[in-house]
Amino acid sequence: MNATALTEDENDDANLGLYQRATQTGAEWWRVSVADRPETYRLEHGVDDASGTGAVDIDLVVDAENLRAKLKKWRREGFAIDSGDTASAPGALERKAFMPELRRVAALAAAARHRPDDDTGETVRIGRVEVRCGAGGALVPRVNPAYLFAARFNDIVEDIGENRRVMLIGHTGAGKTSLIEQVAARSRHGVLRSNMNGQTTVGDFVGFWTVKGGETLWVDGVLPTAMREGLWLIVDEIDFAEPSILAALTAVLEPHGRLVLKEKGNEIVAPHPSFRLFATANAVGAMSQFRQLYQGANLMNEAFLDRWRVYLLDYLTPAEEADVLMRTLAPNMTRTLAATLAAIAADCRAAFAREDLSSAFSTRRLLDWAELMLRTGDPERAAGPAIYAKVSPEDAALIRGIVRHHIAPAA
Structure with a gap:
């Protein structure tokens, strides 16, 4: 048996493997592997005799604290980890290699994303991310110089730069809308907001026909206006939106999705390169447990949520x-x-x-x-x-x- 002394490691995953001690007739062993649930471990026990490997007679799942207690007990009882078993266990090498390999390719991907090209235009650094600047205008929010861009916002800002559809969920007053507005303020992008307060109709959102001076005119709603002019559109409290509004949004949720104005003879509205789409919600996904605090919020299916990058935004510490x-x-x-x-x-x-x-x-x-x-x-x-x-x-x-x-x- 190629065995080493049993050690306690702050990283419980480092203790995976086979623990053995000699008996008069063979060997007794415990095998530690990762269980199905996060932060839990599977423990299997068996006794080998002269005829070969014995069957598993104990099979249980423990949490990290209980695993550490077991490790102390096994040390006292003379168990040692079989280093050879750890390396040869099915998937062990791949499991240990995953994180180093991920860090390597992630660093290469980051370098490729941030490599300058000949037509980047003016950019501004927000957190650790370079964001391309817009054309400015009256709809650009005012910069709040005291606004704090926490490190956890970097992924959100990077998604904005990559033209991802971003949904921010969290309690009222957690700063969901202000985060987007302050990114827009610093990068000089105009912002439109549409609050789904129960009174916003699909006509307000998409557009409608009206009569002015005896002439019938089409009036764009906030969605086609933002798409045509390259504005950032924030759909506030999207979990209160009417199904017809959500249906109109679905077609635009892909990075280069287009809007079809059926009421205007199926006119197609293509998005301006600077157009960005955001949503905020109080009781969606990971926030669904607080649905009772936000009466009237609609349940959103996973197919709709899967079209967004959804971030849980908590209050500042x-x-x-x-x-x-x-x-x-x-x-x-x-x-x-x-x-x-x-x-x-x-x-x-x-x-x-x-x-x-x-x-x-x-x-x-x-x-x-x-x-x-x-x-x-x-x-x-x-x-x-x-x-x-x-x-x-x-x-x-x-x-x-x-x-x-x-x-x-x-x-």
Whole structure:
């Protein structure tokens, strides 16, 4: 038996293999392999005798913590890992080679994506990504210099540059729309927004015929307008959209998808190269567990979602939000004040996720409260118009309790 000492590794996957110890009649062994569920491991036990390999008499699945406990027990009992079995196990070499090979080809792909060509045009760096600039215009959002582009946004920005259809899901006030707008602001692209608030019709979205001065005219909706003019279109709260609007969108979801205006004699609208399509939602996919918090949200099938790159966007961490407060309200906002306010916001959001609060707590609301607080010098007085008047009396009472938990009353 080619055996080595049993070791504990912080990476439990490094402990896969066959563990053996000699017995009077042969050998006893445990085999560790990856189970079907993430972060779980399959343990098989057997005893070999003089006649050959024995059958598996124990077969169970454990989590990582239990595996580490088993490793300690086996060490005490004299088991050693058979290094030869690890290498020869079916798929073991391929499994170990996968991540190094992936890193190698991913680095090559990244170099190819970022290799300059003769016609790149002007670009701006956002995070780690170079984004091609647009033509500017009145529809370009205003740059927020205090906006924080967290590292986790890099994949989203890269998808925008590659003209992927991006859907951002998350709670109200998590910054889904503002992320897209701030990318557009820095790269000088015009933005149109269409809010699926239950009153937006397919005519508003695609277009309609109207009579003006005795003449019948066609009026483009926001979708063909954005496609023709190379604007970025954000479909807010797409999980509240009418089925007819979703049907119109489906044809455009491919990177170079075209829109057919049936009402206008099947006119085909081809997308401008700068056109980008985005959607935001509260209760879709990984957010479906919060559907009860967003009454009226529609269930979206996987076939529709598979046409998007869907990113789950959570609120900023307390440390990130404290940085935003300081950058936005400098020089008056201190680190101590910002950290406390960010902690209050985090507690309010946790209460919302537990359904103790019926209203979310956005970064915009926090900034408004902080700005008014710096002007008045009184958290409670500032919270009146910034928070309490916007929520139910029950929510206001709970938020007031959270505030008082973090801020002692003035002497």
